Amino acid sequence: MYRTHTCGDLRISHAGQEVTLSGWVQRKRELGAMTFVDLRDRYGITQLVVDDQSSDDLKEAVHQLGREYVVQAKGIVRERSSKNDKIETGEVELAVTELNILNPAELPPFTIEDETDGGDDLRMKYRYLDLRRNPVRENLVLRSQMGHYTRAYLNEQNFIETETPVLIKSTPEGARDFIVPSRMNEGQFYALPQSPQVFKQLLMISGFDRYFQIVKCFRDEDLRADRQPEFTQIDCEMSFVDQEDILNTFEGLTRHLFKKVKDVEVTDFPRMPYSEAIANYGCDKPDIRFEMLIKDITALAQAKDFKVFNEAEFVGAICAKGAGSYTRKQLDELTNFVKRPQVGAKGLVYVKCNEDGTFKSSVDKFYDAEDLKAWAEATGAEAGDLILVLSGDKNPMLSALCDLRLEMGDRLGLRDKNVFKPLWVVDFPLLEWDEEAKRFHAMHHPFTSPKKEDYHLLESDPGAVRANAYDLVINGVEIGGGSVRIFDSELQAKMFDLLGFTPEEAKAQFGFLMNAFKYGAPPHAGIAFGFDRLVSLFAGLDTIRDVIAFPKNNSGRDVMIDSPSTVAEAQLDELNLALNMKEEK
């Protein structure tokens, strides 16, 4: 038996017992005649003591110990003469009688501590060591718990957990597929699923009624802090439901998780139409922990002789509460922020609302106090506030104002990681115009149903048709999304037509689904939560990397196992593949 207890178990009540512990050496403190060793496992740290009374062999053995050695220690639990109230086991120590070095360890490239001294590079290369650190392990424990509570909740709601295939078929819509060559079918390829979308719809047709799966999805697109090429979804689908049923069910799941995992009561799940989100927040995933709404002041701003505004399609403003005392330097920082190519504004106009009721702006030459007062009224600015104004083409400026708003939210401390504000964004457009391909593509996916009241626009103005689609946004993070599906093969055919598929192409790609619809498809709808994002939100992290045991870096590489990698010529041969690398310039 390697151990009778873990390193987090022992308490004063164990005093006098003979126990055996196994773990890693966290740290050693040699005080001449006596030596203390902190022994660590995932449950905690227990102090081992070897003192003057011990045998020479034992003294020599403990002297040999280095960081991260794996050891087994047998001994008697005793009360400490000087206690440590910082750790759970701090009242006791193990007076070692027998010490086995189970495995020595080379010195790790970074020390295993909560506040690591290793950079991201090293941590990723030695991820198995990084995972020994408490903060990273705790993230994965959190993830495990959230998976557990998700399953428990959905089981309780009669959902059936069903696995769907990972080797499937490439489809033209959506993200790039990862493809996998088939040895037995020369020249043909599987694709890894971007999501189990069509399978879960087929399960509805099979009468499964309520399906869920915590499942890997794969998208071959560029990475971000919150995007990995393989990621995990809580994927669900329900039959005989409308949008309202889905929203209620998954509000329930979200509440359940917050309550069970964080002991936080989340009550409000407001609904906001997509159009309102864009107008007020400049994006489709507003952070509603704070107001600072975008106001259209185009008409007010164009009342005078300021060329920049007069030539702009749109002039928009936000009011930063209490920022009226911003210095020249701070305003310059904001100006540089909005002028970054990623934000894309040409410049920034500010209006300081002074405590004495006067205004100081960067456009005082063009606007008098009356004008600026009108701006203040429009933005809700009062004495002590700062109005920030951007102008230009409407859509880019809304997007820039969104960035600026979040920046100001950060600067003013309005984005508390311990406050959680969910929001349903609803009534998304059905279609999006793709300027490059000169055609529409589905904003959500091609199986999303249009709103009934917009059916009449399908022919005349497809871009204006709204969909029965919804996103769950929490604190400005898109946590999940879904839609009410089309369950009528004729409407589905119409949809493919709008997306520019010929009937033949549609049949080749999705014929199986349209066929299935002919055999009694129930009305159904679904949703998928980004599990990694949800966990990182709960963990208070900005990146999903640290809630994934073995993540990939910015360029989609696993630097630990060094993948992707080339394969042997023989493997390519077997698959009838030949490389066609582009010549280096």
Added chain:
RNA sequence: GGUGGCGUAGUUCAGUUGGUUAGAAUGCCGGCCUGUCACGCCGGAGGUCGCGAGUUCGAGUCUCGUCGUCACCGCCA
């Protein structure tokens, strides 16, 4: 595909206007120390300044390229 940040000891970082032998902390190694728990004290080792070219009498420092990494834009039904 693009924009920007970073790259100096095992690690985290500092390094002045381009100027002598590149520093600190921590870690590591050795010694001393009987109640430490970020132990303490003394001593020691440890550097391809990512790589390559260029400018210069002289480059960690400036320029160009390249590689790695991070953040973002495009992209992500």
